Amino acid sequence: MSVPTTPRIRDRWRTWRGTVGALLLITLAAVLMVGLTAPRPGGYLDAEGTGLGGTHALVELLADQGVRVEQVRTLEEAREIATPDSLVVLARPEYLIDGDVLDRIDDLPGDLLLIEPLDAMLPELAPGASMGSYEPVRSRAPECGLREAVQAGTARMGGSFYQLTGPDARCYGGALIRYRPGGRTTTIVGSGDFMTNGKLAEDGNAALAMNLVGAKPRVTWFAPRIPLGDEPPSTLEELLPEQVDWLIWSLIVAVGLLAVAQGRRLGPVVAEKLPVVVRAAETAEGRGRLYRARRARDRAAHALRAACLDRVVPRLGLSPAAEPDAIVAAIAVRVGQDAGQIRSTLYGPAPEDDARLVALARRLDLIERQVRDS
Incomplete structure (x- = not known):
């Protein structure tokens, strides 16, 4: 790269060349670290996944x-x-x-x-x-x-x-x-x-x-990543017209030139509090809709029971690794209910329909409130 010879431009180059060189080195190091150490794509039980849930x-x-x-x-x-x-x-x-x-x-x-x-x-x-x-x-x-x-x-x-x-x-x-x-x-x-x-x-x-x-x-x-139906879903490449490639590359070049032209006009970064409030219950509601769409009442019941146990067991003075018999006995003594009914609620079979799933949720909520208030 040749150094500009105009005095004014040469002074600016001396001022910025250290910053530009540091940014280039940081970018190169980041690319190498991501390429060499980042986990491979894949989720739970993915044979190509190197994360904790992969295989x-x-x-x-x-x-x-x-x-x-x-x-x-x-x-x-x-x-x-x-x-x-x-x-x-x-x-x-x-x-x-x-x-x-x-x-x-x-x-x-x-x-x-x-x-x-x-x-x-x-x-x-x-x-x-x-x-x-x-x-x-x-x-x-x-x-x-x-x-x-x-x-x-x-x-x-x-x-x-x-x-x-x-x-x-x-x-x-x-x-x-x-x-x-x-x-x-x-x-x-x-x-x-x-x-x-x-x-x-x-x-x-x-x-x-x-x-x-x-x-x-x-x-x-x-190990599919999306629900499979009668036919595999079409890829994005199959959905795009054959003549759209040149348009995409033209847009990329235009956006890049616009970013370079406008980048010099940007002022300092101003922190602004976003006026957005996200309810914490949205994640639970979304998961519930997914369970309902898939008729996965067994998974939903398992999630409800696991959450109830996570909150109740510490209140009983037991460790997370406590045996089911010990948990059932402790709850029965604490709330004064039949141990068999408590075991059926916490460790029984999956509900056969939505009504029984709702009833299970109510029984779990009742047990949790009784343990908390006793």
Whole structure:
């Protein structure tokens, strides 16, 4: 870069060249740090995610053992790579509620591993299985004869608990079951917490995850990011006309030139208090609408129960890791109610309709108020 020769411009250049050089170095360092250290895209149980909720660490461990894990987002991709000697892992079942989608998933070859499946999915993908109660995720012993669980030992299990009408391998109190409906092995786990990057190193989580997922040499990790219907959604590129590229680039150049021209006229930054008030309840209302749209009464009930326990347990003088029996007994003594009724409210099965869900919310609110006022 040549230095201007006009005296006035040369003086300005001497004044600003240090600032410009520092900004360039900061920008370059920021780009390198983001590119090298930022977590890869992906949410909960995403095989490519390196955050606490992703499962990239599990994928790397399986790769060292010769197990190939391929993540897919659509049914078309799953059909292309799934084989009779492979394992299909359904990592985000809340996006797979559509009846036609479930039929097509059931037609995929190979064994199935269902992570936190909803009650509405079980008749199609796991006939004979039914959902029971919810319990907190904590360290549990296998208490079964399933080789994969016995070798792993204690693991962080919980969430949804399942039951079967016929013979089965039921481990960790029902948080893991395995049986063979329709001639193929189907495994169900009530929580995928033990597979995540943040929990894989605890207890026997890594061993259990590798034993369950690494049972086959090839794994199809099905983790959609949006609800799947009969057809995959069109991409933005498919929706745009072919002749729109030149217009977009023209707008980018025009905006850039306008920003350069107007940037010199901007004065100092002025702090201004924004006249916007956001209600704290909006997040809860939005989540409630999502649960209602998906008919996820089981998830809604679990969230209500977990929130109630988070507020009630400290008032009882118990630790967050207290056993359900201890919590129920403490509440019964505190409020003078029947322990069986309290257990049914806090740890019973999911409501079958909206009316029972509303009734459950009222009972939970009543228990919380009685504990608080007693």
